[in-house]
Amino acid sequence: MTRWGRGPTRRVRVRWRDIGGEAAAAVVQRPVRTLLTALGTILGVGAFVATNGLADTARAQVSSRFDALKATEVRVQDATPDGSNPFPADVADRLERLNGVNRAGLFYMVPDDGSLRVRTSPTLVGAGRALVPVVAAQPSAVLAALPELSVGRLYDDFHEARGERVALVGRAAASQMGITRVDNQPVVFIGDIAYTVVGVLDEVQRLPDLLLSVVIPVAAAERDFRIDGATFQVLIDTAAGAAQLAGHQAPLALRPDHPERLQSLVPPDPRRLRRQVSDDVTGLFLALSALALLIGVVAIANATLLSVVERRNEIGLRRALGARKAHIRRQITTEAAIIGLLAGVIGTSLGLLGVAITSTARDWTMTINPSTILAAPFIGLLAGAVAGLLPAIKASRTPPAETLRA
Amino acid sequence: MTTPDGDEARSAGEAVLVVEGLSKVFPGPPPVTAVRDCTFEVRRGEFVAITGPSGSGKTTLLSLLGLLESPTAGRYLLDGVDVIGLSDSSRCVQRAHRIGFVFQAFHLLGYRSVLENVELGLLYQGVVPKGERRRRALEVIDSVGLTGRCDGLCAHLSGGEKQRVAIARALVGQPALVLCDEPTGNLDSANSEAVLALFDDLHRSGMTVVVVTHDPAVAGRAQRNLRMADGVLTEAVQA
Incomplete structure (x- = not known):
């Protein structure tokens, strides 16, 4: 039995x-219209996820491929070269006390006025052959170049301190001069002075010119040859991540009286480089995805x-x-928000797929911040609601x- | 079909709708007076037809009675409540609880089922639990003879079936007054007859029904006829 016309006259609430x-129901039961409405936002959110995913992935690649060798090498040189040696004698002692410095030493190419004529016999045979340069290097500088020997040994602080006439010969120079072994104590003549070859450098990871050269202790070079006009440099091998600090501190440690006389050449800060690369990529793509998202918002609003x-x-x-x-406003806003959320979920999936495909094609490890994945659908929802x-x-x-x- | 009981039976014969000097002028330019100084009453349980030529102001009068538009002048008591000057929200409450609408174009949501369309009539009444809404909707659907089509989409129904769904939606909220705008205007004669039979049942159950129509068959089924011409309402002489 029905009682017609009963009911409250006061304001009633309709549940959310x-x-x-x-x-x-309006969204789900008209799927084609929903999909068309959502298309812009799908692209926007997809671009956002793909952008962040690719930026994260690229950042990881920069990190893994960054040249660790270059990142741990610092060189110090004369800021105002006048031909004189701006460095103190105890370079290694001063620098190796700094945090993060493994090895450091002075090296320079001995100026050749035509009198050096490196050869294996006291007579001047084989004139016309390519000249072998002479490099003066402290033992710690040779070590900082990360050498590998094919035969013999490196000279050391004892030889340096005493100015012993010993030499290392680079692989190419040794080949040119026919030196293959050192157990017979071969000598090379530099000018008219004999140096005993103690080792043959097979490989160096830094200062590749050493492979073409004869390397002798700095003390011996200073005593035996004119070194005015040489380009004096200090090579420093640092621990990973310490290059920036070592480069900053080295001039002060070497020349506390005139630190400005010296100039450090440091590799780019890997973190800054990484940030710069990722900032460039992220900035560009975020701008694009923001544009796409804006188009998505306009598309939803228009549709x-x-x-x-x-x-x-x-x-x-x-x-x-x-x-x-208010009920109508709520319903239409909720519909748009649901469409935005759906677009966010679909866009996130497509964006992830894009990152996965790109990473696979380039043999990268796919890396993505989970907060990007979690945030993206809500960005869609917010875009829809707005x-x-x-x-x-x-x-x-x-x-x-x-x-x-x- | 349902019948009035208790308080409703006791109040049978009382005025559900009292209109005094109701006018509606649409601002121009030039201003158009669609309804001019209408005064009439409809008593509980009456079946009233309002007839008249196109442009005579019938639909505007129905809009005023249904609180879909505000009058320019006059007094209107609906089920004892003075509804002139109510806020938009209060008018919504009155529409949700006291008025049921049946439109010529049905106005069903084609992508929703019959049951969902009928439940819509209860949605804006406030917190009616989902189960209660469903129970009441099924009851009304049964009373219009569409039990077998509950889960079918409205888009797939015939014109007559659609109008029966629309009537069910108007009734499910248990209104004091059902307002119908050309309810058979889009139907063939067979379907019109079925819908009119439904109105007869409604009338017998004590429902107050006001119908705006061109159709003499509909007017002929009504207990009382009002005639509208140039915005002026007059009592028609019963044939």
Whole structure:
């Protein structure tokens, strides 16, 4: 038995769940329209995820491929070269006390005025052959070059301190001069002075010129030859990550009286380089994804506005059935937000797929910040909700009498 | 079909709708007076038809009675409540609880099922639990003879079935007044007859029904006829 016409006259509340149900039904039951509405946001969120994913992945590549050797090498040179040696005698002692410095030593090429004529016999045979340069290097400088010997040994601090006439011969120079062994104590003549060859350098990781040269202790070079006009340099081998600090401190440690006389050549800071690379990539792509997202918001807003016009009768009907303006606003905004959320989820999936495909194609390790994946759908939701505001206000202004005019 | 009981039976014969000097002028330019100084009453359980030529102001009068538009002047008591000057929200409450609408164009959501469309009539009444909404919707759907089509999409129904769904949606909220705008305007004669039979049942159950129509068959089924011409309402002489 029905009692017609009962019911409250006071204001009533409609539950969010019911409004949400109506919005979800409108979204789900018209999938094609929903997909078309969501397309812009799918692209925007997809671009956002792909951008961040590729930036993270690229950052990891920069990190793993960064040249560790160059990152641990520092050179110190004369800032105002005048031909004299600006470095103190105890370079290694001063620098190896610094944090992060493994080896450090002075080296320079001995100026050749044509009198050096490196050879293996005291007579001047083989004139016309390519000249073998002479490099003076402290033992710690040779060590800082990370050498490998094919035969013999390196000279050491004892030889340096005493100015012993010993020499290392680079692989190419040894080959030119026919030196293959050192157990027979071969000598090379530099000018008219004999140096005993104690080792043959097979490989150096730094200062590759050493392989073409004869390397002798600095003390011996200073005693036996004119060194004015040489380009004096200090080579420092540092621990990973210490190059920046060592480069900063070395001039002060070497010349506390005139630190400005010396100039450090340090590798680019790997962190800064990494940040710079990723900032460049991220900045560019984030701008693009923001643009795409903006287009997505406009697309949702436009499609929702069109939908509101198309659904004028439905909205009028809901008003006739008792929906307040607020109920209409909530429903349309919720619909747009749901579409935005769906677009966010689809866009996130497509973005991840893009990162995976790119990483696989380039043989990279796919790296992505989880917060990007978690945030992306909510960016879509927010974009949808914002995009839905204007159409929602427009829809709520639909006069309820619209249904009678249709 | 349902019948009034208790308090409702006791109040049978009381005015559900009292209109005095109701006018509606649409601002121009030039201003158009669609409804001019209408005064009438509709008593509980009456079946009233409002007839008249196109442009005579019938639909505007129905909009005023249904609180879809605000009058320019006059007094209107709906079920004892003075509804002139109510806020938009309060008018929404009145529409949700006291008025059921049946439109010529049905205005069903084609992508939703029959059951969902009928439940929509309860949605804006406030917190009616989902189960209760479903139970009441099924009851009304049964009363209009569409039990077998509950889960079918409205887009797939015939015109007559659609109008029966629309009537079910109007009734599910148990309104004091059902307002119908050309309810048979989009139907063939067979379907019109079925819908009119439904109105007869409604009338017998004690429902107050006001129908705006061109159709003499509909007007002929009504207990009382009002005639509208140039915005002026007059009592028609019963044939």
